[in-house]
Amino acid sequence: MNNRTEKRNPSVRIIPLGGMEQIGMNMTAFEYADSMIIVDVGMSFPTDDMLGIDLVIPDFTYVENNIDKLKGVFITHGHEDHIGALPYFLKNFGQTTVYATRLTQGIIDGKLEEHGLSETAKRQTVRFGDVIKAGDFSVEFIKTNHSIADAAALAIKSPAGTIIHTGDFKIDYTPVFGDMADLQRFAQLGKEGVLAMLCDSTNATREGFTPSERTVGETFETIFAENKNRRIIVATFASNVDRVQQIINTSCRYDRKVVVEGRSMVNIIGKASELGYISIPEGTLIDVDQLKDYPPEKTTLITTGSQGESMAALSRMAASLHRKVTIMPGDLVVFSSNPIPGNEKSVSKVINELEQKGASVINYHTHVSGHACQEEIKLLYSLVRPQFAIPVHGEFHHRQAQAKVVESLGIPKENIFMLNSGDVLELSKEKAEVVSQVTHGGVLVDGLGVGDVGNIVLRDRQTLAQDGILIVVLTLEKYTNQLLAGPDIVSRGFVYIRESENLMDEAQQVVSDAVFECLDSRVTDWSRIKNVIRDDLGSFLWKKMKRSPMILPIIMEVE
Numbered sequence: 288m289n290n291r292t293e294k295r296n297p298s299v300r301i302i303p304l305g306g307m308e309q310i311g312m313n314m315t316a317f318e319y320a321d322s323m324i325i326v327d328v329g330m331s332f333p334t335d336d337m338l339g340i341d342l343v344i345p346d347f348t349y350v351e352n353n354i355d356k357l358k359g360v361f362i363t364h365g366h367e368d369h370i371g372a373l374p375y376f377l378k379n380f381g382q383t384t385v386y387a388t389r390l391t392q393g394i395i396d397g398k399l400e401e402h403g404l405s406e407t408a409k410r411q412t413v414r415f416g417d418v419i420k421a422g423d424f425s426v427e428f429i430k431t432n433h434s435i436a437d438a439a440a441l442a443i444k445s446p447a448g449t450i451i452h453t454g455d456f457k458i459d460y461t462p463v464f465g466d467m468a469d470l471q472r473f474a475q476l477g478k479e480g481v482l483a484m485l486c487d488s489t490n491a492t493r494e495g496f497t498p499s500e501r502t503v504g505e506t507f508e509t510i511f512a513e514n515k516n517r518r519i520i521v522a523t524f525a526s527n528v529d530r531v532q533q534i535i536n537t538s539c540r541y542d543r544k545v546v547v548e549g550r551s552m553v554n555i556i557g558k559a560s561e562l563g564y565i566s567i568p569e570g571t572l573i574d575v576d577q578l579k580d581y582p583p584e585k586t587t588l589i590t591t592g593s594q595g596e597s598m599a600a601l602s603r604m605a606a607s608l609h610r611k612v613t614i615m616p617g618d619l620v621v622f623s624s625n626p627i628p629g630n631e632k633s634v635s636k637v638i639n640e641l642e643q644k645g646a647s648v649i650n651y652h653t654h655v656s657g658h659a660c661q662e663e664i665k666l667l668y669s670l671v672r673p674q675f676a677i678p679v680h681g682e683f684h685h686r687q688a689q690a691k692v693v694e695s696l697g698i699p700k701e702n703i704f705m706l707n708s709g710d711v712l713e714l715s716k717e718k719a720e721v722v723s724q725v726t727h728g729g730v731l732v733d734g735l736g737v738g739d740v741g742n743i744v745l746r747d748r749q750t751l752a753q754d755g756i757l758i759v760v761l762t763l764e765k766y767t768n769q770l771l772a773g774p775d776i777v778s779r780g781f782v783y784i785r786e787s788e789n790l791m792d793e794a795q796q797v798v799s800d801a802v803f804e805c806l807d808s809r810v811t812d813w814s815r816i817k818n819v820i821r822d823d824l825g826s827f828l829w830k831k832m833k834r835s836p837m838i839l840p841i842i843m844e845v846e
């Protein structure tokens with residue numbers, strides 16, 4: 288491209304650094320000339336094969352290589368899949384400012400405090416309608432609705448045109464807290480001309496409209512009216528402040544005291560009430576220790592654990608591992624959530640345990656989604672009328688569903704981009720195309736280690752978990768290479784030794800034969816001896832058991 292065309296068609300680059308192949312790890316870079324901004328820095332949860340991994344964060348290499356361009360980080364809302372990797376990001380790039388609305392900033396504060404970053408990290412709280420200058424970009428926060436208050440869409444302006452990033456959103460005409468999504472602003476921007484829109488695809492496979500959060504309040508009303516003689520325990524997402532508000536409102540109407548249980552729930556509700564996003568009538572909240580002072584039917588517990596997470600409060604109550612709350616016959620447990628795909632088994636385990644203890648469980652009609660269904664997606668596209676459409680936030684299947692919806696609105700197929708993480712989409716008013724790929728991927732976090740667990744460590748963990756380990760120990764004399772002791776075999780997670788003596792004796796014989804063969808043929812290279820042990824014992828065990836445990840030969844040397 289020569290300089291003249293560059294001037295006539297300035298182009299902007301959109302680079303998703305995560306979030307395209309899965310739900311979670313949302314992070315996108317926007318670049319124009321020498322300016323770069325980042326939208327969201329989310330984490331994702333490990334998949335089943337990532338043994339021992341706590342969380343997964345995006346690879347920051349691309350940001351690191353372009354750090355001079357970075358003009359700011361903009362956060363759409365306070366969910367983990369949008370802010371969870373922020374502490375790790377700020378540990379590396381602490382000089383940048385994080386822009387977010389008030390509740391989002393409050394939740395980020397709590398997170399940074401845990402990581403010892405609250406003193407150093409630069410943050411600026413933004414109100415809806417504010418426009419932040421960031422190099423060649425200016426970014427406006429626009430009000431949307433979602434399952435957490437203060438969610439924002441972003442209008443990102445550059446000399447190449449306006450790009451709208453919806454963040455996670457739904458359109459709620461009767462929100463529990465605050466205003467409905469600012470559809471007028473979307474329409475205005477649409478009239479002025481929008482180059483591209485990145486739009487939430489999570490619910491794009493579903494027809495119709497997502498119901499208002501208020502409909503859940505009506506369901507609670509019925510449940511509380513029909514269960515006046517029972518203690519009610521409601522499990523929901525810690526961050527769904529509006530849901531908690533409705534449970535508290537209904538509890539008050541039925542003259543019940545409320546206990547909030549579970550660390551993340553206590554943290555977020557504390558923050559929300561400090562910032563005025565939830566109003567709790569004086570004297571409603573009681574401490575979990577005070578539960579015994581009230582008749583059970585005059586209490587409500589709001590708790591974490593709606594996804595069956597084994598360490599969450601509800602799961603501990605169900606398994607009789609909670610120190611302060613035991614499930615009693617007659618309790619009513621309401622799951623105010625849908626299991627996130629993959630969590631169904633853990634949820635049904637908890638439900639079984641609850642019912643075995645005599646509790647009744649309700650897990651339907653007590654949740655609405657925070658994401659837009661097809662009709663809301665259509666509405667937003669019709670208002671914004673972007674030239675290019677980029678479905679985001681979701682697996683391929685969800686994004687594909689949005690692409691179909693968008694096509695039905697008359698946006699030409701070639702203007703709809705199904706991006707992969709790492710793609711560099713360059714766009715101007717004349718054209719848009721993927722021009723290259725940058726480094727991207729998931730970095731595994733285990734305890735305090737970031738990225739130190741890679742494929743090799745994971746493969747070892749999988750082998751250990753699936754087939755166990757055999758350790759072969761033998762002692763050789765240093766100069767003569769004579770066998771002084773062993774070989775002995777120690778195993779863990781392989782077979783129960785006491786019931787498999789024959790097998791272990793045979794295994795020991797196989798190892799002895801292997802060692803003597805090496806020594807007789809004067810093999811002095813220990814790594815060769817170890818390899819022969821590994822190969823011979825490995826193929827013996829495979830023949831006998833069809834198992835491939837990890838085999839770890841250890842040779843000790845005595846002078």
Ligand SMILES: [Zn+2]
Nearest residue numbers: 364366433455
């Ligand atoms: Zn969200």
